[in-house]
Amino acid sequence: MNDMRFLRQQDVVDADKLANLFVTLIGLGSIGSVSGLYLAKMGVGKLTCFDADFVDIHNVSNQAYGMSDVGLMKADAFANLVELQTGVLPNTVGLQYDGRELSGVVISAVDSMASRLAIWKGIREQAAVQLYIDSRMALNTMDVHIVRPQVRTERISYAQTLVSDDQTLQEPCTARTICYSPLMAGSVICSLVKRFICDEQVPSRVILDLATMTLLAS
Numbered sequence: 714m715n716d717m718r719f720l721r722q723q724d725v726v727d728a729d730k731l732a733n734l735f736v737t738l739i740g741l742g743s744i745g746s747v748s749g750l751y752l753a754k755m756g757v758g759k760l761t762c763f764d765a766d767f768v769d770i771h772n773v774s775n776q777a778y779g780m781s782d783v784g785l786m787k788a789d790a791f792a793n794l795v796e797l798q799t800g801v802l803p804n805t806v807g808l809q810y811d812g813r814e815l816s817g818v819v820i821s822a823v824d825s826m827a828s829r830l831a832i833w834k835g836i837r838e839q840a841a842v843q844l845y846i847d848s849r850m851a852l853n854t855m856d857v858h859i860v861r862p863q864v865r866t867e868r869i870s871y872a873q874t875l876v877s878d879d880q881t882l883q884e885p886c887t888a889r890t891i892c893y894s895p896l897m898a899g900s901v902i903c904s905l906v907k908r909f910i911c912d913e914q915v916p917s918r919v920i921l922d923l924a925t926m927t928l929l930a931s
Contacts, residue, residue, distance in 0.1 A: 718799075719756055730910045731756035735817030738762045739810045739832055741787040743895035744848050745822030746777035746794075748902040753795045753803060755903055759817075760795075760803040763810045764788050775890045816841035818906060822848055822898075830875045837862050837872075844909050847871070848898050852889060853924040855898045859905060859917055867917065897921055 719728045736757050738749045741764035753760055764787040768778045782790035788805035796802045809828075812835040819842050821832050829847060836842050839862070847858040860871045901919055908915050916930040 716756075722755070726756070726907050726911055728756050732758035734906075734910055735759045735815075736761070736906065737815045737817070737819045738822060739820065740764055740822035740824070740828075741791045741805075742766070742772070742822065742824060743775045743890050744850055744898045744902075745820075746787070746791055747895040748820065748822060748848070748899040749791060749803070750777050750795060750798065751899050751903050752906060753799045753801060755907070757906070758801060761815075762788065762791060762803055762805045763808060764791070764805075765807055765809050775892050775895060810835060814841065815839060816843075818842075818844045818846065818909060820846045820848070820902060826875060826877060833872070833875060837868060844905075844915070845871075846902060846905055848902060850890065850894055850898050852891060852894060853922060855894070855901065855919075855921045857898070857901055857905070857919040859915055859919070870917070893923070897923065 716728055734757055736752060736759065738745055738752070738760065741749065741762055745762070745764065749760065749762055766787050768782045768785050768787055768790050770783050772778055773780055773783065777794060778790050786807045788807040792803055792805045810832055815836055819836055821829055823829060823832065836845060842862050845860040845862055847860070849856045858871055858874060860867045862868060901921065905915060918931050920929040
């Protein structure tokens with residue numbers, strides 16, 4: 714692909730592979746809107762997104778949306794945002810993920826364990842899903858789980874992390890995220906997609922803690 718948009722990264726990742734990679738993003742909130750926008754900027758050309766929510770005014774400070782998006786469905790606002798910045802219109806669905814068949818890379822950017830469990834039940838047996846990325850975030854901490862659903866040991870290990878919501882730490886609603894939290898998550902997610910498309914080693918878990926300035930990968 715001779716596309717000058719990707720001149721600065723042409724020796725890093727194959728633009729043709731990115732353009733033909735199917736990526737499904739479930740959730741267009743803080744992690745999802747930022748990660749999705751930059752995946753599109755990076756060159757992912759077959760991006761499908763699910764979200765049934767609307768943009769609220771408190772989303773403007775920590776998500777990719779602006780004041781003009783308030784009141785719109787996140788699916789519509791995200792489609793407008795990506796098309797404006799990249800010239801490519803993503804496939805957005807104003808619904809929660811409904812279990813339909815997917816392929817390529819699937820990214821969970823939801824904010825509850827119940828939603829994660831529902832997504833996992835929907836995709837874990839789908840042979841065409843090659844990589845599943847589940848990003849979890851608190852104010853200063855990001856925890857990303859990476860799974861190849863075809864690998865039984867990875868399925869089992871990941872399933873053990875899907876505890877109920879009442880077993881997880883719940884920050885007060887006024888202390889859950891700040892603008893740099895989804896930025897760090899988006900950076901890691903884009904890097905994982907790049908590693909996958911380049912056949913590089915992909916870790917099974919990445920933890921980043923900005924409170925202690927530590928990064929752990931395994």
